[in-house]
Amino acid sequence: MLRDVIQAIDYSDCAEIALALFCFAFFLMVFATMRLSSRATHRFASIPLADTVVTADDAAEEETSGNE
C-alpha cells in the first residue's frame, strides 16, 4: 500500500512545497534579523578589527607621518 501511495504522489509538487517552505523560513528570518539592535551588530562587525597587527610597512608609514 505504501508503494502505491508513493507511486501515486505527484512529485512535481515538490517544487511548490519547497518554495513555500523556503519563503516561510526566509520571511521569518528577515523579520527577526531586522529586529537586531544596532549596538549588537556594530559589536559583532568589529570583531575582526580587534586584533590589528602592526607590520613593517605600517611602522615605516607611522615613522614618516611622525617626522612630518
Place this chain on the structure above:
Amino acid sequence: MLGLALCSFLSPTRKFAVAVEISDSNSESEKVPESLQSKPMEVDGKIDTFSYDDDISRKFATATLFWALVATLLGLLVAVMLVLPRLFAGLEWFSFGRLRPLHTNAAIFAFAGNGIFAAIYYSTQRLCKARMWSDTLSRLHFWGWQLIIVAAAATLPLGITQSKEYAELEWPIDLGIAVVWLGFFGVNFFMTLINRRERHMYVALWFYIATIVTVTVLHVFNNLVVPIGLAKSYPIYAGVQDAFMQWWYGHNAVAFFLTTPFLGLMYYFLPKAANRPVFSYKLSILHFWSLVFIYIWAGPHHLHYTALPEWASTLGMLFSVMLWMPSWGGMINGLLTLRGAWHKVSVDPVLKFFVVGITFYGMSTFEGPMLSVKAVNGLSHYTDWTIAHVHSGALGWNGMMTFGMLYWLTPRLFQTKLWSTKAASLHFWIATIGILLYIVPIYVAGLTQGLMWRSMDETGQLVYPDFVETISYVAPMWWLRVLGGALFVGGVILMAVNYVMTWMTRPSKYDVPVYQAPKLEKIADYKEPRPESHLKSAPVLDLARGVDSWSQMTWHRRWERLPVRFTVLTTLAVVIASLFEIIPTFLIRSNVPTISTVKPYTPLELAGRDIYVAEGCYNCHSQMIRPMVAETKRYGEYSKAGEFIYDHPFQWGSRRIGPDLAREGGKQSSLWHWRHFENPQAINEDSVMPPFEHLLETAIDFDKVTDRVWAAQKLGAEYDFDLDESPELARIQAEQIAADIVSQGGPVRVGEVMALESQAVALIAYLQRIGVDIFAPPVEAATDTEPESTETPGDGIEPADR
C-alpha cells in the same frame, strides 16, 4: 562525522559567561618557550597566555602560490592542445581528455583549496582568539592535502579516473580526502571553535562551518562505489540517478568549496584590508542562511532538457534563479564595506584585487541564475558559454580574492615589507586584462556554437550539418583564449617572484607575539533570561508578545555562540534540501521508464567503455540528445532515461568540442573508427581531436574482463553466461570486429599487437553499441507478467537516418 560526535561529547550544554574582556599585549621580540606555544597556560587562574600558529598559514600560503602556477600552466597547456591538437601526438598522458581533469582538480583543490586553508587557519585563530587546537593535526592536514594533490597528478594522466567532474579521483584517494578533510581539518577546526576565547562566532566562521560539513556530505555520497581494484571502481548509481548525484555534488562543490569559504575569506580579510567593519551584519545573517539552504537545490540546472525528469529540472531552475538574491547579498555587503574607504582602492593593490574579485562574483552569480533558466540553457548547454562562465568565477572571484589575500598576508606572515607594491599593482592589471581576454572571446565562441548548432533553414534542414564547421569558426576565439590565459599565468609568475623576494627579506627568527585573554567559563554564573517583549504592557495577544520576544533574535545569538548546535543546524538545512530532491529521484520508478530492448553491455563492450572513461572522452563528447528539432535532426532520436540503466558511471558529458555520440552505434564502419583513432585529421582536417595511436598498439588484458562483468552483475546487470566465460566471449567479439576492419582494408596488426587484441577494438565495440538498443526488435514476452511501465520500439520510435 567522528569529529562532530567528538565535539558533541565534549561540549553538549556549555554555558558561557556574559562578556569577554580581551586585552592584547604584544611582547617585543619575546621568545616564547615551546611549552607555551602549543597550549594556553592559566595565569592568575583566569587569564590565558597564548600565541597564534602562523607557521601553518605560511605553509598553506606558499602551497597556494605553488599550485596556482601549476594549475594555471595546466590550463594554458590544455587551451593550447585545443588549438594544436597534434602537439603531443603519440604521448597518451598528454591528451586533452586526460589533462583537462588534472587542470580542474589543480585549480579547485590545489590552488583554491590551499588558499581556503591559508585563509581559515589565519583568520580562525584570530576570530577565536585561540591557537589552533592541535599543531599536529594542522601539519597532518597540510601534508595530507599535498599528498592528495600529488596522487591526483600521478593518477589522472595515467587514465585512472572515475570520470565524474571534480570527483575524478579514484576511491583510495577519495578515502584519503575524507580522512584529511574531516579527521584532520574538521576536528582541528571544531575543537578550536569549542576552545575559543571570543564568545560570538563571527560570520566568517559560519561560512567555514558550512563549507566543512557540506563538502563532507557531498564527497561521501557522490563517491559511493564498487571497486574492482585499487585503480578502478564503478559508482553504485547509474544513468539518470548518477547524473543527478554527480551534479548535486558538482554544483555544490562550486557552492561550498568555491563560494562559501571565499565569502568567509572576504568577511575577514576585506574589513582588515580596508580597516572598516562589514557594511551590514544583518545582511550577512540573511544571506548566509539563504545561500546555504538554496544552493543545495541548484544541481539539476546542469541537466536541463536531458533525460532527467522534468520536475527535477524545474526545481533546479527555480532555486537557481532564487540563488541570485543571497549571492548579491554577499556582493553588496562586500562592496559597501568599502564605503568611506574607496580612496584607498587606488593606492592599495590588495583592495584592487578584492574589489574586482567581488565584482566578478556579482557578475557570475547573476549570469549563473540566467543560465539556469531553461530557455537560456537550451542555447548555452554544451557550448563554450559555460566555460566562460566558469572562468569568470574561477579566475575573477576565486583567483582575485586569493591573490588579494596573499598580498595582504605575505608581509604579515614574513614580518617584513612587501618586496614591490608596484609589481603587485602590475599583477592586478595583467590579471584583469588576462581574464577579460579569456572570457570575452569564449563568450563569443559559446554563442556562436549554440546559434550554429540550432540554425535551420526555411526547408527545415540544418544550415551547418557538419559539426566540425562550428569548430573552424570558433578556433580564432580559442587562440585569443590562449593569449588571455598566458597573461593570467604571467601575472601569477610575477606574484611568485614578489613572494619569493619578500620571503628573502624575512627576519632570521620570526617574532611570536604573545597574547592574553580570559578563558571563557565552562558554566555561566547566570542563565540568560528570555528577552522581555516590548509589548509587555500592550493590550495584545500572548502570541504577539511571543513573536516580539522571538524576533529579538536572542535565539540566533545563542546559536552564534554554540558551534556544535550551529553546525548541526547548518547540516540539517543542507541534508533536508538534498533529500527533497534525492528521495523522489531514487524511489519513483516512473522517473526511469524501463525499455525492454535495452540490455547490459557485453564483456568486450564493458572493457571498451572503461577505455572511453579512462581516456576522458566525456570531456569533449556528450552522450545526451536533447528533445529539440535541431538536435534530433543532427544526431537522431532524443535520449530516453531508460537507455542508461546500465551506465556506471553515466557519460552524458557537459561539453561538445566533438559531436554527440548518443546514437553513434552503427553510424560509421569499424574501419572508420580505427582510422579516426589513428589520425583524426586524416578523416577531417579541421578536427581538434588528438590522435589515439596508443589504443591501436596496446593490448587488452582479457583476464581483467571478468572483474568488470562481476561488477556489472553486482550493480544489477543480468547475464545469461558464467562469469568465467567472459574473457572468451570478449575475444570472440573482438575477432569479429577485427575481421570487419581487415576486410574493409585495415591492418591485421600494429607493431607487436594484433588488431583483434588491441584496445581500439574494445573501444570500437562500445561505440558501435551506443544508442542502438531502442531500435532492436522487441523481445517476445516469455512470462505472463508484463513490466510495469515500458516503452518499446513500435511506440513511434524509428531508427535515425544513417
